[in-house]
Amino acid sequence: MDTLTAYPLKLDGTDVPMVRFMNVTKKYGALTVLENLNLDIAEGEMVSIIGPSGSGKTTVLRMLMLEQINSGVIYVDGRPLTHMNKNGALVPADRRYLRTAREPIGMCFQHFNLFPHMTALQNCMEGPVQVLGLTKREARERSEELLELVGMSEKRDQHPSRLSGGQQQRVAIARALAMRPKVMLFDEVTSALDPEVIGEVTNVIRKLVSEHSLTMLMVTHQMGFARDISDRICFFFGGRIEEQGTPDELFGNPKRERTQQFLSAVKSAD
Amino acid sequence: MAYLEFLAEFGSRFLDGSLITVAQFLLSAALAIAIALGFGLLKLARHWVVRGVATLYIELFRGTSLLVQLYWIFFVLPLFGLTLEKFTAGFLAVGMNLGAYGAELVRGAVRSVPKGQWEAAYALSMSPARRMWRIILPQALVIMLPGWGNLLIELLKATALVSLISVTDLMFEAKQVNSTTFLSIQAFGTALVIYYVFARFLLTPAMRRLELSMARRIGKA
Numbered sequence: 001m002d003t004l005t006a007y008p009l010k011l012d013g014t015d016v017p018m019v020r021f022m023n024v025t026k027k028y029g030a031l032t033v034l035e036n037l038n039l040d041i042a043e044g045e046m047v048s049i050i051g052p053s054g055s056g057k058t059t060v061l062r063m064l065m066l067e068q069i070n071s072g073v074i075y076v077d078g079r080p081l082t083h084m085n086k087n088g089a090l091v092p093a094d095r096r097y098l099r100t101a102r103e104p105i106g107m108c109f110q111h112f113n114l115f116p117h118m119t120a121l122q123n124c125m126e127g128p129v130q131v132l133g134l135t136k137r138e139a140r141e142r143s144e145e146l147l148e149l150v151g152m153s154e155k156r157d158q159h160p161s162r163l164s165g166g167q168q169q170r171v172a173i174a175r176a177l178a179m180r181p182k183v184m185l186f187d188e189v190t191s192a193l194d195p196e197v198i199g200e201v202t203n204v205i206r207k208l209v210s211e212h213s214l215t216m217l218m219v220t221h222q223m224g225f226a227r228d229i230s231d232r233i234c235f236f237f238g239g240r241i242e243e244q245g246t247p248d249e250l251f252g253n254p255k256r257e258r259t260q261q262f263l264s265a266v267k268s269a270d
Numbered sequence: 271m272a273y274l275e276f277l278a279e280f281g282s283r284f285l286d287g288s289l290i291t292v293a294q295f296l297l298s299a300a301l302a303i304a305i306a307l308g309f310g311l312l313k314l315a316r317h318w319v320v321r322g323v324a325t326l327y328i329e330l331f332r333g334t335s336l337l338v339q340l341y342w343i344f345f346v347l348p349l350f351g352l353t354l355e356k357f358t359a360g361f362l363a364v365g366m367n368l369g370a371y372g373a374e375l376v377r378g379a380v381r382s383v384p385k386g387q388w389e390a391a392y393a394l395s396m397s398p399a400r401r402m403w404r405i406i407l408p409q410a411l412v413i414m415l416p417g418w419g420n421l422l423i424e425l426l427k428a429t430a431l432v433s434l435i436s437v438t439d440l441m442f443e444a445k446q447v448n449s450t451t452f453l454s455i456q457a458f459g460t461a462l463v464i465y466y467v468f469a470r471f472l473l474t475p476a477m478r479r480l481e482l483s484m485a486r487r488i489g490k491a
């Protein structure tokens with residue numbers, strides 16, 4: 001255990017990253033999944049995480065949204081996410097703090113996880129009404145706008161069971177955006193989709209990248225897509241960042257042997 | 271035409287008894303649902319003491335006989351200064367007993383809502399109470415409805431026990447008619463048919479319809 005006094009209560013200065021992992025370790029029982037992770041993501045940056053199965057990619061995202069960490073500190077927008085300030089010292093965050101601290105983060109899942117008992121529109125309105133306290137009318141306006149953005153306006157009154165996988169995922173993206181997040185997390189949002197509908201989801205993400213200044217962290221197996229839209233690629237191996245760089249650096253000229261092996265393996269699988 | 275004469279003479283008593291049975295059924299069902307929801311959710315609480323209280327209740331009421339519970343509530347509680355009317359004691363006992371079974375249904379259904387739903391609700395920063403009420407319970411309801419169909423039939427049948435503390439329900443009236451006329455076949459046969467019709471032609475179709483409309487709302491039918 002490192003001492004928490006080594007960590008700032010708050011990140012100050014000129015270039016505070018939107019997300020900062022400082023020496024973060026995550027264990028499941030005896031299994032150390034991530035060890036001493038240090039990673040900064042700048043505001044508006046699109047970072048893709050690639051790597052073999054089990055290397056800890058999903059875990060990186062889940063620590064921001066769903067899981068607690070074992071040591072280290074995560075900051076979001078300069079404020080500690082995993083810890084709270086108690087009398088001038090950092091202490092591990094309680095559940096309530098975590099939940100509110102995570103409000104500026106949105107997440108999209110591999111299996112969409114839309115609420116099946118609500119229509120597309122109701123799915124999008126749920127968070128704004130129940131959590132942000134918007135009126136139904138405001139939430140509806142906002143949600144309709146976002147469903148338009150993801151091209152799902154026409155299906156807004158359908159329940160998820162009536163939508164294809166690609167359509168469901170687009171609604172899920174709209175639902176997350178309706179909370180006006182500063183950071184968006186995408187965990188393999190296309191891997192449960194039929195090949196012919198992957199494009200409709202990646203196009204939405206492309207649009208977000210080009211038209212919005214969201215900070216995004218995306219786990220993906222689609223190397224071409226990652227290369228196209230990312231500002232930076234992190235290659236994970238065995239719970240650590242083995243190599244990172246711009247898409248051209250990492251895909252064009254990987255330095256580490258494991259990166260080379262991984263990239264040639266996925267290329268030959270394509 | 272002996273049976274028609276029998277009905278002409280005692281029909282109104284069977285009718286009165288049936289109404290009491292329906293009232294017992296409705297009240298004890300409402301109580302059982304409330305208890306099931308309460309203790310079913312408590313059983314999922316994070317704190318072990320809270321869970322322990324729920325477990326204790328469920329074990330106590332499932333592990334002992336309903337008839338004994340009924341007698342406790344009606345005959346023993348007065349010794350501790352709590353005297354209940356027989357009608358009240360009747361539906362309390364039935365509701366509390368079947369509620370314990372219902373609690374297990376609720377707990378099981380809530381737990382079988384897919385993990386992704388909990389996570390999606392959490393990712394929207396919903397509070398635990400909101401998440402349960404808005405996201406998890408509506409889906410759990412669909413899962414547990416078939417179980418409730420069975421349980422409510424059990425509950426209807428269990429209400430016959432209240433005749434043993436002289437609540438004038440259908441069973442009580444049948445016994446009374448039997449002991450004055452000795453027409454056992456007619457008396458208990460009539461009761462049998464009425465219970466069956468309640469269960470089979472009122473309760474079961476009603477639950478079916480509810481299941482269907484719930485499934486439709488969730489988009490599964």
Ligand SMILES: Nc1ncnc2c1ncn2[C@@H]1O[C@H](COP(=O)(O)OP(=O)(O)OP(=O)(O)O)[C@@H](O)[C@H]1O
Binds near residue numbers: 033054055056057
């Ligand atoms: N809830 C959990 N309990 C125990 N172990 C877990 C849990 N979640 C993940 N793990 C383990 O942590 C390691 C990293 O998992 P993670 O899901 O982050 O991998 P990944 O890189 O996303 O893999 P994939 O490409 O298959 O999705 C794996 O060894 C996995 O078995």
Ligand SMILES: [Mg+2]
Binds near residue numbers: 059188
């Ligand atoms: Mg994963």
